[in-house]
Amino acid sequence: MGTLQNCLHADHIQSALSGSAAAQSALIASWRRSMRLYGLNPEEGTSPNVLTDRELQEARERLGSLIHTAQTSLDRLYSAVGGAGCCVLLADKDGVPVDRRGSASDDEVFYRMGLWTGAVWSEESEGTNGIGTALAEQRALTIHRDQHFLSRNTALSCTVAPIFDHRGRLMAAIDVSSARWDLTEDFVKLIAVAVVDAARRVEAENFRLAFPKARIVLAQGVGDPISDRTMHALIAVDEDDLVIGASRAARRLLGLNDEAMSKPLPAANLLGQHADAERELAAAERSVIQRVLASAGGNISLAAAMMGIGRATLHRKLKKLGIH
Structure with missing residues (x-):
């Protein structure tokens, strides 16, 4: 980008920061952080900082198994956007890409721009940009061309969605970036849908792996329809029907925090399924007796012995529970 264009971009940012729209715009708020909090200059021309191989x-x-967990989603996402000259990045919570998909024919362009593993794309380092700003604001977004703070990044269009771990904490982000001048607004919207879907798939799989022995259910009440708000709200329920985990979406939907999650939470109560405790106990007892009877081949005396109770006691229970 030429010096004149750099100056024009810098002037545009300065004008926006002093204008009346500054209080309402999330983009301008990010520009303000870039300039006033991080002390960056829009005309800065140096390439992004790059970690050493060891770093x-x-x-x-530090990301542990997430990189492996994300492979299928990253591959699927790249198969959808790679042919349009886009690269796909998985970045950690510090804005450092740790995994990448891209076409060999585009590698030189993206490498020169710093869209590569090891480059630091935090908002503090690069100003307003897809990865850094999505992580700073913890939301999915697109930073399109001259929405970038640094003039040298204004050829890029970057769409990013954050990934939250099984406790609802920021963990990583998925980015799709393009340097094509003919990238249409409609295609950017399609990319945004695909990126968010990929991030939610990774979150769901990571959540399931965090609770391998639990039952994973949607956090919605009986009769409630599945919506965009609830379809990613997952809870993990143990064998005693107690909630032992909740995704970020579930925590927000149900008003849960770490303190609430540290106490026993009956799943039925949390989901508005206020079942009768006596009825639940009866159902559990009926289930146990029926399993023992099946194991005993229907022999009442043997079943009673297996449960450590008398034959007459078992007969009374069978009558009470309506088991014939």
Whole structure:
């Protein structure tokens, strides 16, 4: 980008920061952070900072199994957008890409721009940009061309969605970036849908892996329709029907925090299924007796012995529970 264009972009940002729209615009708020909090200059021309090989390896290790968990979603996403000259990045919560998909024919362009593993794309380092700003604001967004703070990044269009761990904490982000001048607004919207879907898929799989022995259910009440608000609200329920985990979406939907999650939470109560305790106990007892009877081949005396109770006691229970 030429010096004149750099100056024009810098003037545009300065004008926006002093204008009346500054209080309402999330983009301008990010520009303000870039300039006043981080002390960046829109005309800064140096490339992004890059981690050493060892630092990059440490960043990958801090993400643990997430990189492996995300492989299928990243591959699927790249198969959808790669043919349009886009690259796909998985970045950690510090804004460092740790995994990447891209076409060999586009690699030189993206490498030169810093869209590569190990580069630091935090908002503090690069100003307003897709990865850094999505992480700073913890929401999915697109930073399109001259919405970037630094003039050298204004050829890029970057769409990003954050990934939250099984406790609802920011963990990583998925980015799709393009340097094509003919990228249409409609295609950017399609990319946004695909990126958010990929991030939610990774979150769901990571959540399931965090609670391998639990039953994973949607956090919605009986009869409530599945909506965009609830379809990613997952809870993990143990064998005693107690909630032992909740995704970020579920925590927000149900008003849960770490303190609430540290106490026993009956799933039925949390989901508005206020079942009768006596009825639940009876159902549990009926289930146990029927399993023992099946194991005993229907022999009442043997079943009673297996449960450590008398034959007459078992007969009374069978009558009470309506088991014939």
